[in-house]
Amino acid sequence: MIKIWSMKKNEDQAAKKKPKTSAAQIRVQKDLTELDLPSTMKTHFPDPADLLNFTLTITPDEGMYKGGSFLFTFKINANYPHEPPKVKCEQKIYHPNVDLAGNVCLNILREDWKPVLNLNSVMVGLQYLFLEPNADDPLNKEAAEELKRNREQFIYNVKSSMRGGTIKGEKYDIVIKEQ
């Protein structure tokens, strides 16, 4: 057998034993403890000992979704950051990039995910969807078409949906932030 050990001794970094904490766990610890969120975003851990399952509440302070409080669940699996976190909107909301089941169309959550991205990037990306809803990547087609066709009407629909209104036969959840 080759003598690897001698090569090791020459290494400037001394031999070391790493903790049993998994790579995914360390990454999540690093991501979470370094979150740099504006006051419009807040995380909540139903079980503070479980870092892999939590929620994010976004309360936009500008734009057409201002005044709403939007709840997302984050599920991280053992293959993080090779795989992106699974994110879902827990409310039925009127938004071109969120479908009625809570699926979110955000490129970095799927096709553009890279391990160098982190939870902060995902959260910032989600908040951006409320500031700039994107009619070109529709998940709620009705909403996207309305946004393209008549921005005024779209904004009216957003406000109405946030109060629990019905748009084109779909009743939306009340998401107005409690003052």
Place this chain on the structure above:
Amino acid sequence: MMAAAVAVNGTASSSDWDGRYYHVDQILDRPGPRTDPSFLAGDEVKEFLREKCKILVIGAGGLGCEILANLALSGFKDIHVIDMDTIDISNLNRQFLFRPKDVGNSKAIVAAEFIMNRVPGVKVTPYFGKIQDKDEDYYMQFNLIICGLDSVEARRWINATLVNMVDPENPESLKPLIDGGTEGFKGQARVILPTVTSCYECSLDMLNKPTAFPICTIANTPRLPEHCIEWASVLEWPRVHGEKKMDTDNPEHISWLYQIALARAKEFKIEGVTYSLTQGVVKNIIPAIASTNAIIAASCCNEAFKIATSSAAYLNNYFMLIGTDSVYSYTFEHEKRQDCPVCGGESLDITVNKEWTVDRLIEVLVERQDIQVKKPSLSAPGKQIYFQAPPQLEEATRPNLEKKVSELVPDGGEITVTATTLPFNLSLRVKYI
């Protein structure tokens, strides 16, 4: 010489006949111009290879079948193999140790029996199960480990396990890992010397990520059969089945997805949705090509042979084969990442007074010039000690600041430290006084 070898095919005998290793011995009987200086030509190295060297093969699939055959034929005689899968009829086109009668049986067991019947004197010990079933004591018995896996998760696991196993007091604890992987016409073989060279985790961002289609395309403008299948699995399955998890090994689940995808395809006039494509998309199966497997497996086995015998310089450390546009291969030294959560970062032995609180330990860390850490967050395996953020976790872990470190971490235990100022993580090994 060749005639002798041919004559005994099929009859297992433990004794080596004259000239059995005539060709391999050309390499082992004398050094070459570039042979490692530690190479001792002749009987000793042959005895090590054929009597003492114990090698583990992880995976008995496309790569694994090739690897097992190559190892056995180049003189390794104590081979172990792990695989959790059973043989599927679709494996038979390239996994040549299996026959139609073997369908449904364990890959590891059938492969082991085949090799032992075919190559006299070789002992192959199979394990039908998961690599995670085995502990460090098990992995410690091998001289070398070769991986022929198609799962990122399993590779990350074995890589982290082997890096963790390296004990500074014990040279035997450092096990070379040779990792092979293929994807269609592309493949790679690499040599990982845990803690010495870059590890699997270091190169995670080099992986081709599984093809994912934008969710809005799937939902609104499907053009490909794959879009219809993803629609069924990503959107329709959770909508219809709620919390029930999809099992990609369950034929009923695949059939359901296939039917839904087929209906969707009809609606959008898309052709090409089939049962096997459905299975391929949801299991993220990349078409395996027998010849790519053969090239990569051969490369892995050559490295195993060179490392076991030190008869020639081994690969340092990454060989890449790209056969998609003509043929291109490239060998380079992949560098260790300082911020690798498995092999990178810093490790520090730290002496802690038994009476110190967590707060005191944090102060000590912040004051240390050699680590330059600000606002560190600390955890022990499986539990948080103190997190600086987010606010809720800071609050939940704040009571720990007043507790003694010795109440939370055993002597010799590990603390993982992360901080914005550290590009990597720091691992502390605690010793109490």
